Amino acid sequence: MSQAAEKFFQHNSALPTMPEVASRLIRSFDDDNISLAALADLIGKDASLSAKVLRLANSARYSPSHQISTLQDAAAALGMETLRNLSLAACMAGAFPKVKGLDRGVFWRHGVTTAAYARILAKMVKLDAETAYLAGLMLRTGQILMALAESDKVAEVETLAVEPGSRFSLEQHRFDCTHADVTASLARHWHFPAAMVEAFADANTPMEVRPFSLMAAVLHMAEVLADAAQNKDNPTHALQVAVPELIEHLHLDLAFLAAKLEAAGDVASDVEQLLG
Template structure:
């Protein structure tokens, strides 16, 4: 089976609010008009309400009530607003996915995205692009569950018993979640650098090097280690050092920042409400 066939099997292809596409297209540009963006978000009342819930959550709240999108621009800034809009848009696109623990999926995704953004600061790359790459990194998994629910369920069971997800998907489907994610990013008209990051995340040292693919790989590694309850020392024992060197990461500072980030609430309920 091909990725194209999978997309044909998905009855309703998920779409994201137009403002999310426009924001991703404006990454790296200083021409983004905050008032114009705020007005576009406000036109979609349900989406605007979701963005505001996240803006007022524990991690992003500024100690006072943010009552409007315009207010969020003033108090949080355009960069932070981009993060909130991207996260809200991604979770809004997928309402219900059969056979998937939606809360755990988005918790992992948001953790990886937050890690990518934090790592992006240390790697001196665009942090909002890094966050978006993190939010998109496993989005293909959702489409696999939507288009091939039976096979996806079997693969999940095998992974739970120690199987390698990428190898199992390649064997049973002929492609893996990153292949699907790249195609969705292309259809959503996301920038090429985000598509390249999703494509290269499995083996970031092969082919043309994408710093954002390397960020996804490292962020996923740290998140998985944390889920297993590994200490910093245990994580360092198998840390992808070659990638860390490529990105000029100071790992002591990285782990200090991650400790701080973990101490904050994850805001997953605000994202999914």
């Protein structure tokens, strides 16, 4: 574990608390028998989260045919994966404070976009898509802890990070670690599975790590794609510029990926409801 990353945890007050509902949602990944009704009941234990999920379920992105007024209705309309992913996104966005140096709306729009793109990439390389969504959602959260300690440096990184994927090297130069390293430390403090902790730590330079980590590669590429979406750059061209050796190593079908990204549309169009 990076010692440079651990310095952001020297004050216990800096460590956000993993929301109980989020923890139980994550555990539900391994429960093949969990029902939609049980998931809705779990979300219902948190009034604020329930309100956010209902607002999302009624939003234009999911274009419900009728007004959705209960979590059971939301569960039926959205389905298991979407319900769980939206709830996790709302939980995570609520767990972290607003910080100087990062625009909260822009930050979580990027996080939700990274999560959605990680899910698409995971399906292409035969990884678990829901785990990839959670990891993508978490990937930049370490940067919030960095901003709590050194907001001016983080703001400077964000000003300079105009090339998709450049945040990693800009942070490494200034902090001797990256947001992914700090997220790995946070995931370890939160008792995430060791494989996910490792994937965060390896996401900086996935081609340099042995054994090769598919999840780390997916996370790195998803962040590049989210950067490109934020800049309104061509996403697959951004990948070719940022990580050509990774595309080659994975034999990634860029035309297929482009079609999937196009079909997904604006995956973070409802981020305001997550933050409300």
